Amino acid sequence: MPTLHDDRALWIARICSETLTPLGDRYRHLADMVRDDLGPTTVVAAFLSARVAEWVAQSGDLVDVADRVVATHVLRPEYAGRGEVEEFVDAVESAVSNRGFGGTDRWDLFTHARTLAELWCTLGDGRWSTDDLRRLLVRRWNIVDRQGVEYLLGLGRDPLLGLRTLPEKMGDLLDDLPRAMIAQCFVNDEVQRRRETAMSAQHFVGVEHLRRLAVDLHTLGPTMTILRNTVEDASYPVAARRAAADAHEFVRAHHQAIGAAMQDLTIHECDRLTTDPEIHFRRACLDAFAARDRHIGEIATFRSYHGTFGDLPWWQIAADDDAVGELSELLATGAAEFLFSLEEEKFEVSLAVGPVGSETAYEFVFELWHMVSACELLHLGHTRSVGIDVDVQRGDAVERLGSTWLTIPAELAEQILDLATMTLRAHTGQEAEGYTDYLEVYGAVEATLLEPRNRTWSRAGGQRWAGVPRFGY
Incomplete structure (x- = not known):
């Protein structure tokens, strides 16, 4: 193996x-x-x-x-x-x-x-x-x-070198009774249920080392709890309680070894191994959003829009000549102010962006009853950033004034992330907190994004094209 x-x-x-x-x-x-x-x-x-x-x-x-x-x-x-x-x-x-x-x-x-x-x-x-x-x-x-x-x-080399999963390590136990006690925990109905529920949310296809580590991580906690309860239960024979104590120490030491190894895994790997259900729900939504079909179209009128650049959050500002000076400064410095508002009756989110200290702001509206808008907001909240193109219309042609990458303030990003998550739970029928099946969530998002109303604009190399840029959606 x-x-x-x-x-x-x-x-x-x-x-x-x-x-x-x-x-x-x-x-x-x-x-x-x-x-x-x-x-x-x-x-x-x-x-x-x-x-x-x-x-x-x-x-x-x-x-x-x-x-x-x-x-x-x-x-x-x-x-x-x-x-x-x-x-x-x-x-x-x-x-x-x-x-x-x-x-x-x-x-x-x-x-x-x-x-x-x-x-x-x-x-x-x-x-x-x-x-x-x-x-x-x-x-x-x-x-x-x-x-x-x-x-x-500060990262160490080869964090998993020599590390084994708990089932692989159990052969190191010389006494059969502690080994049997650990094995019995593996088949405990509650442990099995918790592990299967968590693993169905995490989706480790093609990432076998994380799948194996996740099985351990979702098993070790309840296993230690069962063994600790056995140690503390006076109704068990002394020999059984002693064996349970040895088994508990063995599992605890293994849990500590995994924790130490995780210090040198990449942040991405640690995020995949987290036990936070919301992170895995969001991943399923964003995976489906990134996999959506693209088409080719044209924007018939010169206007601001929100969408993506490939799979990056990206907005276009349709500027007029009067704002060119302030927007040039924004492009040069990357300094911008964001404003957030939620229209609960219309179920709409408005995000406005403009140069720092300016009264000029460009508004981008996200209609939350559209799955794609909720996915875009989730994407924004996760990346905490957005690319900006500033375009100016000169007669019949569109001239790109420039592009920049803006950082969304952390507090606003968290607000957007929480709202988008709540909205997408409602869209997918997963309104209760806790683990949700990855494939079920992915399928629900994927199916809804196929609807024409859920198309999203996506910048496709438009900075080099004369005239009105074409966009994929």
Whole structure:
């Protein structure tokens, strides 16, 4: 049977493959085009692609993105020419604006990139000192956030090496009675029910190491409770209580070992293993939202709209000439103010955004009786950010003033997240709190999103098109 470490290695290989595949046939072999002194080349290639995808999302200037790629010196010299780099950036932009990347969460590009950063740090050359790794993060990958760098530097290598699940470890118990007591807990009706309910919500298809760890995590708590109760129950013989104490200590030590290993897993893996039911409900909704069909259409009139850029939250501001000055400052600084209001009678949410200190704000209305609006709000609340295009109409043509990436204040993001979650529970018929079956929620969201009224606009490379941009929906 593969070890947990083996299963995690397969998952890492799949993440890298699902990052490179959307770039097209030429870049399936990007691992051959990156330097071989920066760690495993497949991980380096995937991390470079995800990092460039972040830059594409955050910048409307692909020339600037190409400059940043050149500055990393991650590509081998024969592939680092200006033309070659621009073609690579084009391929990444095409992937971002279409289906995005698999491997983690398609609807969360920034978590995907962070996960690859975490993996790269822990899979690199073991001879690198902390200072070496810090320099590489800053100079090669342009990761300058001090807190983020320190977090990455603190990760340990091979967190699951030597770790086994509880059923696999039980052979280490020399006494048959403690082993039998643990086995009896496994088949306890309440333990089985709790485990099955939780596991049906978590959906670990293709992520075997997390599935195996989750089974343990959902079993260990109630198992320790049963064993502790046995130890404290004076009606049991002394020998049985002593055996239960040994079994309890064995399970407790195993639980502690898993907790220690999780300190060095990626944040994405820990999120997947969380016991919070709301997180898994939201994941099912967002997975279905990201998998929805795309079509091609045109916006007939020049107007502001909300939607996505591939699988990123994205809005378009239709500006007039009078506002160009203030909006240019917003584009230059990324500083914006957000206003939130809820019209309960109409069941509508209004989000307005504008330059700091300005009386000008652009309103985006989300009609919560539409599943797609609730999904968009959930997406916004989760990512806590939104891309903005600012367009100005000049005669019959549309001119893009610029693009930027705005951060939504944490308190507002939480408010949006809670409202969207409550709304989607009502839409899917899962209004009670607690675990919900992943496939059931996914199917309910998927079916509703097929309705014509639930179409959503999606920016598709419009920053390069003359005239009125075309959009997928």
